[in-house]
Amino acid sequence: MEQAHQEAGGAGPKQRSVEIGTAVLTLLFGFVVIYGSHKVGSGWDGGPQAGFFPFYVGIIICACSLVNLVSALREDRTRIFAENGQLVQVLKVLIPACVYVALVPEFGIYVPSILLILVFMVWLGKYGIPLSLAVAFGVPIFFYITLERWFLIPLPKGPVEAMLGL
Amino acid sequence: MILDNFTHLYHGFGIAADPFNILLMAIGILLGVIIGVLPGLGGANGVAILLPLTFSMSPTSAIILLSCIYWGALFGGAITSVLFNIPGEPWSVATTFDGHPMARSGRAGEALTAAFTSSFVGAFFAIVMITLIAPLVAQFALQFGPAEKFAVYFLAFASFVGMSKEPPAKTVVSMMLGFALACVGLDMVTGQLRLTFGFTELLNGFDFLIAVIGLFGIGEILLTMEEGLEFRGKSARIDPKVVWKTWKTLPRFWATSLRSCVIGCWMGITPAGATPASFMSYGIAKRMSKNGNNFGNGEIEGVIAPETAAHAAGTSALLPMLALGVPGSPTAAVLLGGLLIWGLQPGPMLFVEQADFVWGLIASMYLGNVVGLILVLTTVPLFAAILRIPFSIIAPVILVICAIGAYTVNNNVFDVLMMMVFGVLGYLLKKTNYPLAPLVLAIVLGPSAEESFRQSLLTSAGSVSIFWSNPLVSTIMGLGLLAGVWPLISKGIAKLRSSAQPA
Numbered sequence: 001m002e003q004a005h006q007e008a009g010g011a012g013p014k015q016r017s018v019e020i021g022t023a024v025l026t027l028l029f030g031f032v033v034i035y036g037s038h039k040v041g042s043g044w045d046g047g048p049q050a051g052f053f054p055f056y057v058g059i060i061i062c063a064c065s066l067v068n069l070v071s072a073l074r075e076d077r078t079r080i081f082a083e084n085g086q087l088v089q090v091l092k093v094l095i096p097a098c099v100y101v102a103l104v105p106e107f108g109i110y111v112p113s114i115l116l117i118l119v120f121m122v123w124l125g126k127y128g129i130p131l132s133l134a135v136a137f138g139v140p141i142f143f144y145i146t147l148e149r150w151f152l153i154p155l156p157k158g159p160v161e162a163m164l165g166l
Numbered sequence: 167m168i169l170d171n172f173t174h175l176y177h178g179f180g181i182a183a184d185p186f187n188i189l190l191m192a193i194g195i196l197l198g199v200i201i202g203v204l205p206g207l208g209g210a211n212g213v214a215i216l217l218p219l220t221f222s223m224s225p226t227s228a229i230i231l232l233s234c235i236y237w238g239a240l241f242g243g244a245i246t247s248v249l250f251n252i253p254g255e256p257w258s259v260a261t262t263f264d265g266h267p268m269a270r271s272g273r274a275g276e277a278l279t280a281a282f283t284s285s286f287v288g289a290f291f292a293i294v295m296i297t298l299i300a301p302l303v304a305q306f307a308l309q310f311g312p313a314e315k316f317a318v319y320f321l322a323f324a325s326f327v328g329m330s331k332e333p334p335a336k337t338v339v340s341m342m343l344g345f346a347l348a349c350v351g352l353d354m355v356t357g358q359l360r361l362t363f364g365f366t367e368l369l370n371g372f373d374f375l376i377a378v379i380g381l382f383g384i385g386e387i388l389l390t391m392e393e394g395l396e397f398r399g400k401s402a403r404i405d406p407k408v409v410w411k412t413w414k415t416l417p418r419f420w421a422t423s424l425r426s427c428v429i430g431c432w433m434g435i436t437p438a439g440a441t442p443a444s445f446m447s448y449g450i451a452k453r454m455s456k457n458g459n460n461f462g463n464g465e466i467e468g469v470i471a472p473e474t475a476a477h478a479a480g481t482s483a484l485l486p487m488l489a490l491g492v493p494g495s496p497t498a499a500v501l502l503g504g505l506l507i508w509g510l511q512p513g514p515m516l517f518v519e520q521a522d523f524v525w526g527l528i529a530s531m532y533l534g535n536v537v538g539l540i541l542v543l544t545t546v547p548l549f550a551a552i553l554r555i556p557f558s559i560i561a562p563v564i565l566v567i568c569a570i571g572a573y574t575v576n577n578n579v580f581d582v583l584m585m586m587v588f589g590v591l592g593y594l595l596k597k598t599n600y601p602l603a604p605l606v607l608a609i610v611l612g613p614s615a616e617e618s619f620r621q622s623l624l625t626s627a628g629s630v631s632i633f634w635s636n637p638l639v640s641t642i643m644g645l646g647l648l649a650g651v652w653p654l655i656s657k658g659i660a661k662l663r664s665s666a667q668p669a
Contacts, residue, residue, distance in 0.1 A: 015598075022598045026339050033346045036361040040353075047624050050353040050360050053616045054346055061342045067335035081597065086392045093391045094590070097384070097565055101586045105579040109570060117562040125558030139563055143570060151219050155570060156579055 198238015
């Protein structure tokens with residue numbers, strides 16, 4: 001796959017920059033872990049304190065992140081991470097998905113699911129409205145029957161379900 | 167001792183052969199194949215999503231259902247590789263090399279029969295090994311103190327560093343991220359809150375099931391989307407004549423099969439996993455075979471080798487999980503997490519305290535694989551049809567399934583948001599070659615690894631010399647160090663050889 005990307009040679013962010021970014025990210029995370037462990041005590045007080053183990057974990061994260069950072073800096077400058085077109089594809093999934101999970105706490109799982117499937121099928125899949133509606137309502141109804149009725153596992157519900165008295 | 171095992175196993179068959187359990191096996195295999203076939207749903211997160219559904223079952227029935235989902239996912243990977251040239255699971259990448267060319271030249275039925283049968287052979291070999299060895303390992307491990315326990319964890323994680331094809335520093339970072347995430351929340355020993363930074367949502371820490379669903383599920387969907395999947399598959403129907411004809415040719419490749427079984431078992435026990443096992447087995451088969459030059463053009467041996475090894479590795483990954491409480495693969499880790507939820511502590515005591523459960527599970531592995539082989543051979547066209555459903559329908563449905571799965575773990579909507587964060591992280595890490603399996607295993611094993619580490623240090627009053635205090639613990643630690651630096655050693659040997667014999 002990766003070779004195919006190189007041959008296509010489209011524009012896009014460089015693998016090198018993303019590698020550097022990831023290494024910096026893990027480095028920061030390591031610092032957070034060290035700081036947090038230090039706050040609860042990372043030493044010895046008749047036994048290892050609560051932060052003892054994570055403190056060393058944090059140190060290892062930082063050390064290895066530095067190694068990764070150095071090798072990322074030496075990475076080939078021409079290789080791209082993904083073409084812009086591909087990233088657009090990814091964002092087309094990612095943004096609706098993020099909106100979806102953001103809606104779940106407020107509206108429950110069913111209504112956002114119906115919207116998500118509808119948006120996907122109509123916008124990305126270019127399907128007709130009837131088929132899209134069928135799938136969009138069919139899937140949540142299927143889960144309602146199997147999970148809530150058969151397995152008695154309640155799923156989050158919002159105002160719409162309350163209105164319908166479910 | 168060995169005879170004892172057979173009595174236990176016989177008893178186990180009595181439990182596993184219960185009609186309800188057989189039904190669960192069939193359901194599990196079918197679900198597993200669907201999970202294996204669909205992009206974005208793999209063995210690990212498939213099992214994680216379905217875990218909450220089993221809470222109302224008895225532990226034995228539940229684990230039978232879940233392990234059969236796992237077998238199904240292993241079988242399912244072969245279907246997509248052969249028919250669509252899309253490996254549904256990473257361990258079936260090597261199967262595409264010869265499986266898809268065979269399908270293109272109209273020998274799809276033959277390739278699939280060979281793949282399924284090899285999977286079955288590999289798994290069977292591994293189960294026999296588990297039957298014979300696991301009780302011995304468990305008995306041996308009963309003598310382990312905290313230092314030995316920590317040494318075993320060390321060995322497991324060090325072999326990840328040594329065996330992984332990713333850069334060691336990246337493997338270590340990924341692993342330590344897992345350990346750090348496992349530390350978040352209430353510290354069991356001191357009762358203090360740590361690494362929560364005042365967020366009450368983090369009180370209970372990160373649930374690894376959420377991490378698995380996000381990293382493997384959402385991450386995979388994003389990757390699939392980037393690659394712009396086009397389904398251009400070969401249709402397949404397997405009729406009994408093709409199966410019979412293929413079966414007659416298979417005994418000729420007994421040497422390849424046996425070698426792949428051994429490679430698979432070895433890689434499965436040391437947690438290197440099914441993916442490297444399948445590549446290694448393919449590579450060696452290519453070098454050893456008379457038809458080695460024709461590999462890649464549709465050689466049946468090139469299907470047998472990786473499939474046998476992948477299934478043997480996938481199955482034998484359960485050995486350390488049952489006997490030591492150290493899972494050999496992410497999916498085994500999810501199964502282990504399930505056991506913990508049901509109040510069963512995997513590890514040596516399981517064989518003593520829950521003999522019925524353990525032997526019921528082992529017996530179900532035998533039966534499950536037989537059921538699986540028959541089921542997949544008869545239902546291939548059905549699954550090939552599922553694959554033709556376009557991705558723009560499949561993707562949102564899988565997203566919904568992942569969200570429901572994440573929610574049902576703890577009935578918490580915050581987990582659904584966390585899942586999305588892990589999903590983006592999974593995409594980023596995967597694209598930058600950080601392995602995900604060590605991260606997941608570290609989240610699962612973090613608490614027990616930390617506990618044994620602290621207990622060891624308590625007995626030695628803070629001196630790390632406890633990890634070298636007796637021959638047993640030193641041996642395990644030594645093996646761990648060796649496994650961790652193995653790439654350096656093998657590079658050194660290769661260098662020595664090439665300088666000794668100038669080519």
